[in-house]
Amino acid sequence: MSTTIAPPTTVPASAAPAQLSKETYKGRIHPDWCPGCGDFSVVAALQAALFELGLPPHQILVVSGIGCSSNLPGYMNTYGLHTLHGRAVAVATGAKLGNHELKVICTGGDGDGYGIGCNHFVHAMRRNVDLTYIVMDNQIYGLTTGQVSPTSVKGMKTKSTPHGSVENPINPIPLAIVGGATYVARAFSGKQKHMVEIFKGAILHKGFALVDVFSPCVTYNKDNTYQWFNPRVKILEEQGHDPSDFHRAIDRGSQWGDEIPIGLFWRRTDLPTLEDLEPVLHDGHGPLAWRKLGLSNEQAQALIEELL
Amino acid sequence: MSTTIAPPTTVPASAAPAQLSKETYKGRIHPDWCPGCGDFSVVAALQAALFELGLPPHQILVVSGIGCSSNLPGYMNTYGLHTLHGRAVAVATGAKLGNHELKVICTGGDGDGYGIGCNHFVHAMRRNVDLTYIVMDNQIYGLTTGQVSPTSVKGMKTKSTPHGSVENPINPIPLAIVGGATYVARAFSGKQKHMVEIFKGAILHKGFALVDVFSPCVTYNKDNTYQWFNPRVKILEEQGHDPSDFHRAIDRGSQWGDEIPIGLFWRRTDLPTLEDLEPVLHDGHGPLAWRKLGLSNEQAQALIEELL
Amino acid sequence: MATVDFAVGIGGENGQGIASAGDILARIFAGRGLNLNAYNAYQSIIRGGHTFLTVRASDGPVRSMGDKIDVFIPLNQDTMDRHLHLLRAGACALYDREKIKPGVAAAGVQLCPMPMKELAKGNKLAANTAALGATLQLLGIAAEPLEAAVTRQFKKKGDAAVAENIAIARAGYDYAAQNFKAFPWQAPRRPKPLGVITGNQAIAMGGAAAGVKFYAAYPMSPSTGVLMWMAGHARKLGIMVRQVEDEIGVMNMVIGAACTGCRAMCATSGGGFALMAEAIGMAGMIETPVVCIDVQRAGPATGVPTKTEQGDLWQVLGAGQGDYPRLVVAPANQLDLFQTIPELFNLCDKYQCPGLVLSDLLISEGTASVDPGELDCNVPIERGELILPDGNGAAADPSSGYNNRAYLRFKNTASGISPRAVPGVPGHIFVAATDEHDEDGTLISDEFTNPHTRRMMVEKRARKMQGALAELAPPKLVGPENAAVTLVGWGSTQGVIREAVEKLAGEEGIVAAQLSIKWLVPLHVAEISRILACSRTVIIVENNYSGQFARYLRSETGFEAHGHIRKYDGEPFMPHHIVEAVKAQLAGQTRLSVPVHEVNA
Amino acid sequence: MATVDFAVGIGGENGQGIASAGDILARIFAGRGLNLNAYNAYQSIIRGGHTFLTVRASDGPVRSMGDKIDVFIPLNQDTMDRHLHLLRAGACALYDREKIKPGVAAAGVQLCPMPMKELAKGNKLAANTAALGATLQLLGIAAEPLEAAVTRQFKKKGDAAVAENIAIARAGYDYAAQNFKAFPWQAPRRPKPLGVITGNQAIAMGGAAAGVKFYAAYPMSPSTGVLMWMAGHARKLGIMVRQVEDEIGVMNMVIGAACTGCRAMCATSGGGFALMAEAIGMAGMIETPVVCIDVQRAGPATGVPTKTEQGDLWQVLGAGQGDYPRLVVAPANQLDLFQTIPELFNLCDKYQCPGLVLSDLLISEGTASVDPGELDCNVPIERGELILPDGNGAAADPSSGYNNRAYLRFKNTASGISPRAVPGVPGHIFVAATDEHDEDGTLISDEFTNPHTRRMMVEKRARKMQGALAELAPPKLVGPENAAVTLVGWGSTQGVIREAVEKLAGEEGIVAAQLSIKWLVPLHVAEISRILACSRTVIIVENNYSGQFARYLRSETGFEAHGHIRKYDGEPFMPHHIVEAVKAQLAGQTRLSVPVHEVNA
Numbered sequence A, B: 001m002s003t004t005i006a007p008p009t010t011v012p013a014s015a016a017p018a019q020l021s022k023e024t025y026k027g028r029i030h031p032d033w034c035p036g037c038g039d040f041s042v043v044a045a046l047q048a049a050l051f052e053l054g055l056p057p058h059q060i061l062v063v064s065g066i067g068c069s070s071n072l073p074g075y076m077n078t079y080g081l082h083t084l085h086g087r088a089v090a091v092a093t094g095a096k097l098g099n100h101e102l103k104v105i106c107t108g109g110d111g112d113g114y115g116i117g118c119n120h121f122v123h124a125m126r127r128n129v130d131l132t133y134i135v136m137d138n139q140i141y142g143l144t145t146g147q148v149s150p151t152s153v154k155g156m157k158t159k160s161t162p163h164g165s166v167e168n169p170i171n172p173i174p175l176a177i178v179g180g181a182t183y184v185a186r187a188f189s190g191k192q193k194h195m196v197e198i199f200k201g202a203i204l205h206k207g208f209a210l211v212d213v214f215s216p217c218v219t220y221n222k223d224n225t226y227q228w229f230n231p232r233v234k235i236l237e238e239q240g241h242d243p244s245d246f247h248r249a250i251d252r253g254s255q256w257g258d259e260i261p262i263g264l265f266w267r268r269t270d271l272p273t274l275e276d277l278e279p280v281l282h283d284g285h286g287p288l289a290w291r292k293l294g295l296s297n298e299q300a301q302a303l304i305e306e307l308l
Numbered sequence C, D: 001m002a003t004v005d006f007a008v009g010i011g012g013e014n015g016q017g018i019a020s021a022g023d024i025l026a027r028i029f030a031g032r033g034l035n036l037n038a039y040n041a042y043q044s045i046i047r048g049g050h051t052f053l054t055v056r057a058s059d060g061p062v063r064s065m066g067d068k069i070d071v072f073i074p075l076n077q078d079t080m081d082r083h084l085h086l087l088r089a090g091a092c093a094l095y096d097r098e099k100i101k102p103g104v105a106a107a108g109v110q111l112c113p114m115p116m117k118e119l120a121k122g123n124k125l126a127a128n129t130a131a132l133g134a135t136l137q138l139l140g141i142a143a144e145p146l147e148a149a150v151t152r153q154f155k156k157k158g159d160a161a162v163a164e165n166i167a168i169a170r171a172g173y174d175y176a177a178q179n180f181k182a183f184p185w186q187a188p189r190r191p192k193p194l195g196v197i198t199g200n201q202a203i204a205m206g207g208a209a210a211g212v213k214f215y216a217a218y219p220m221s222p223s224t225g226v227l228m229w230m231a232g233h234a235r236k237l238g239i240m241v242r243q244v245e246d247e248i249g250v251m252n253m254v255i256g257a258a259c260t261g262c263r264a265m266c267a268t269s270g271g272g273f274a275l276m277a278e279a280i281g282m283a284g285m286i287e288t289p290v291v292c293i294d295v296q297r298a299g300p301a302t303g304v305p306t307k308t309e310q311g312d313l314w315q316v317l318g319a320g321q322g323d324y325p326r327l328v329v330a331p332a333n334q335l336d337l338f339q340t341i342p343e344l345f346n347l348c349d350k351y352q353c354p355g356l357v358l359s360d361l362l363i364s365e366g367t368a369s370v371d372p373g374e375l376d377c378n379v380p381i382e383r384g385e386l387i388l389p390d391g392n393g394a395a396a397d398p399s400s401g402y403n404n405r406a407y408l409r410f411k412n413t414a415s416g417i418s419p420r421a422v423p424g425v426p427g428h429i430f431v432a433a434t435d436e437h438d439e440d441g442t443l444i445s446d447e448f449t450n451p452h453t454r455r456m457m458v459e460k461r462a463r464k465m466q467g468a469l470a471e472l473a474p475p476k477l478v479g480p481e482n483a484a485v486t487l488v489g490w491g492s493t494q495g496v497i498r499e500a501v502e503k504l505a506g507e508e509g510i511v512a513a514q515l516s517i518k519w520l521v522p523l524h525v526a527e528i529s530r531i532l533a534c535s536r537t538v539i540i541v542e543n544n545y546s547g548q549f550a551r552y553l554r555s556e557t558g559f560e561a562h563g564h565i566r567k568y569d570g571e572p573f574m575p576h577h578i579v580e581a582v583k584a585q586l587a588g589q590t591r592l593s594v595p596v597h598e599v600n601a
Ligand SMILES: Cc1ncc(C[n+]2csc(CCOP(=O)(O)OP(=O)(O)O)c2C)c(N)n1
Pocket: A066, A067, A068, A069, A070, A084, A085, A108, A109, A110, A111, A112, A113, A136, A138, A140, A141, A142, A143, A144, A149, A217, C218, C219, C220, C221, C247, C271, C272, C275, C302
């Protein structure tokens, strides 16, 4: 299996501890997810990707919402913001603009991102903010003990749909492709090595990168289990998929059933990021967050002139 | 020009005033939109469509958010809800489920629907709620006197983007096609007759129908004017577009520049509506809103048994 | 009077079956006709964490989880370490003798080590079942009801599971008979079996009884139980139940449904309520009756999702910009929740305004016994001046309300109440707008400057609350007016305050009275002021940091309490917390007591 | 002392150039060194509606729109009909003699019909320019400043437009010289020219001076002016300005930016604020300084978007579930807004909490003159215990904070303030969580039951407000302690109350004192109680229905005012409203006055 997404580029020198190891990225707290939860694989893959890219932990900010999956920042040894349910992408956008030299990675669940948080998601995509957004999509609301989610398949029985859901699910892949995300991929907790490569590609990508991860909830989703996914997932990189083919990307992204593709569906590199287009970030004074505050005398004088 | 979207079907007999005329649908209040505003054409087209379909005014509910365009219900002689900015689709969904015998038409602006209201929009589409959603898309925030909107083109100078917007706009047509809407169309205030047909088709369609209307803001959008649109808009119905061709629908919907298609991009009729799938609406007792309240003795007894 | 009052405490990790063990006990005790109260102190994770469930039962009234544990079942070492020191003489601790080491127990505590592996025949998750068997033995209860309850609990898992668990329960039962000393008293029995109900079930059932036809929610602990009940009963009862994309959508959909004439309801917790606030103001402005329950949990922000607090009062009082009429009520317990919902719907329909209910984790997720006879589902339904097409609106002139024949949906009346037609009624066409509007719904902001109309409409809406206040039952003092101390509470603390009052009288010889305030908006200012003015020492008890109720009471009545008892550590009050605080305050030691929750952190 | 105090009132439809005429007058008056106040009563539509702008100027202090109009310029019949009856002897009405019929004016009012068509040379939109010319003539002001102001106003439209308008202004000026009688007084002049500023500009400039680097907003009247200013100045000042998808996104982005160390700000109105409430609680919980301005408008719901009110106090007090520290401040006027923002940022940085500002349409959209010398942009900047990588954090051991070397971001200190590193600083890694957490950021809800930690953290956060209170300037009574009446207000009503106090003294011989309360949370309970306890008659003046401030004051101090003056018709108070109400209340006629706004509806 060869699934290199993008060649690792050089990372700026930094005040990182002399020796980075995989362990460096592990948080102090052991995840309290249920044994077997798909999210263990995701946090491990993210730690591996960051290590392999050699990014110093203090230059990384992981932002999440609320949900089982959103507990992830607590298990990382990087800066973290564990925000409100549904708000991770908005907070992350602010953080990225506040300090555009940080690597900002957003993590969360399908309910968090595609349910309550969908408005921020849609608008962050079209803005092409330089964020990596990892959604641990278990097609269920885990933390609230098992209700229908926007990606639950029609007919699925959950605590809030005991007779089966009557709603068509969102498919985040085509939605993201059409919505303006510039790196749109899917991974599976059962394929951790592949996930690491997908994550590395997403982190290195300049622009909004969505990685939807099938991360089974072993406690509440008895339909979409490892066993269910295992025979179905097919790695796009092994099938010669061309991630610049828009229609093909939508078609493969829409596939569901006996074959479900994972990998990089869509990437475009011709679109500048929001940060690229904002001149205030490029006046040579570094991140906004660390600039000198206050107005110069000239600036102050000019403002007062306007009032006269 | 022949732009019949769908044959008018019979409408249930009703307690309408003996004689329906076009005038019947006009509200008591004269619209206070700026002279020349595109919304005049929209309200007239909607009144014409309802008249041509013979729908009795008291069986119609028009629900809007807040914005210049959202003032529309006040100018109709139908029931109306003029709700909060961004919330029309959510309120309309509730109203439709509360009384599924009403014709519920949602109206509003691009900011209202695709900005603050986008989460409700996305989820109403995937649910295929039986609503007609008419967005008066002037690519600007009119009522707040001219700020950038989610559909403002990149580079557009507005009061909040004096140096030009740096964000890529949302294109509602492909978004709706991928998002699950089952009738996706566009109209233009400069082509009122075409708009009437598009509206009629949308109103008769069972399921979520989006009609994005280019409705120029003559006061604040000096870029996307009648003059600008007039030579560009091309009527799909005159070009033999097949609204069941998914990829073609996305491509034509994405077109922008010298040629901008209007008309019906996409329609599917094979997907049941949310109301179809909710058994509680189909027990023969009519709209929920008018049912007898309270529990039968048997029901009460059964509930109490559960506690013992 | 109670003859026997006892409590079982079971603790361990999430996933060790603690909640279901609690359910089994509750069913058995209620089946014996005992009153009971069960409270589960748990964590916001699916597996792991520390969970401690208390089931208290008695043949006398039971209004809180009480102060003591008689049977202690630690399913892991952690639980043993945290709670053993709280046991008093006479209590028993039942635990796995291979896996758990007891610490030093107080004199007179019976340590009951059990060979769980052997008893549970290798089933690692069944230690709790064996312990339940032993518990019944110690309580002097026959094994049969346990078998019935186990059958009920495990029947979904198949006959084999039922048989296995019955055998394990029996083994525990028999082991205890041979090895441990039963209590000198027996669990009593009363003639009439009771049911068990959680507050969330009570809310949902109350809604169903009131005729709710539309229920929407976004899951949020500790309110999710209402959604679960509604989803489970939707088809049987003809209720449209929707899980929505977010709480904003929830409240707006509920309002949409209510506008068509449905009785519509939703429940959430503080964070979701915050998102609903703007729309609640809309319901106020367009005069649409909706009911929303805020099941409070410890805040701010995500806070402690599985812990209780009464911290949302000011949020509810301040919900949404501007002034508008609303009803706010804080029921005291599960039965009160059930009874309040239909009453509130009647009031909301009559006064055409939103009705907000403050519940909290303690009573919403807590379980109580209930006399089935008190759960009257056949409640009166009063819909006020509603005009429906198939009823009072059928005869309308279909051409009134058309065009220039305006229908005055927001007519300025003496009561402030305007007749209310719904869409679909011929001859009553109007637009309901969130912009300020005239009597016929026309936007005043669009047409012309009209400060006079604006003022008229603000006053019209506000006037409705005068009528409502006159209709609501004023609070009553329970106990003598000249009591040494008057304890004031609101919402879920009523039960524990009542027990504290009894303890103060019984154990300390202190005469205390209790004033419970249920209707918060509108507030019975005159009646409350009168009662408090007569009281000697007034102490306000509430489950939050800043004294939200004390400050609200003062804002409306000017009354400053003599003392405060507050708790904001996530756990509910126990009776002795209040008793000790009252003693300290009467002794002049402090005016603000913050009881410490007795558990080793 | 003022020698001359006069006001010009211009009314008509939106789109008739009323706002720009007002701007021209304000520039001219301020250019003469006059103090001024301008208020535009307008409608929420783009064209049409009824707009009435009052520009009042004087060489003495000007703190409100005042009570009278000297020059009345009705641009349409509607305006004539609604306002003419309010003119008193000595005033003039300038109007188009072909299009507008005057009604019956009071004796001594000079009716000045003008041949607008002729004067404006057919330019239909230029009647206002001709009227401006005539106004200056009547006021005895030379034509030159008008030419300069017209040039400035029209320069964007090109030289031809400038020349045309100058000619029209001149024609009006000359026509008035020949046909009308000038005032017996002249508009005075003072040596030092003043600037003009709106409250929204003041907020934005205050933010820029404070070092705001991130400003986000969603447009909402009447707060949009802040966004406009920020967008216009973003590139010059190095501020990132973002229009976001909704207000939830706004507040969350602002918090995200603030978490990295930026000073970040946003402004909105009541409906947008409602949507932000949950996130404000997050800022409280993760101890992140952000500043948010609620520019109040008449509510509830959409309400009257272009009308003023002080109706969001309880919404701001109750924002978000649970208890958490926040600062709430209500500046009195434009200059106060400018000066408060930097002060608030310093406090928010120091106490690591959200800072909420209550402005309203009256002062945010209203214009005032300002002495450029008072707009000190070189404000002190204090960032508290912030640790930045290029400053105090540079020397950190890069391996502290890694793995098991926890950094105590939320350290429990005596002041409640914990040192605060931001992402990017080596050696200080932590997670900021909205779940309750321990000193190092670990979620307590996940790890174990910990009521003691929960309590400690609630108290730690709350403690910060004690420090803040000690630092804030307490309110001061202006006037004698034994005044016949003490008028209490908050926020934007300060100016009009002050003028009412002067009028009461000057015209009625009633000695009144004024107590203005600016810092609402934390509140100077002791100082306020002391002052009010000494006052003979306390009347609270506020621009809302339910007396939100009176009730809040009572909740914190227990103080019950003797009387209330309230207005909730969308229009601001005028001095005489207060004067008359005070007289009525001192005469014992009422305890609640609701002045009627004098305009024909
Ligand atoms: C405003 C708000 N509404 C609801 C909740 C309750 N809540 C917490 S997590 C969650 C959903 C979790 O689902 P998902 O995002 O898919 O994460 P998972 O637990 O499945 O990983 C909900 C509804 C909340 N915390 N805040």
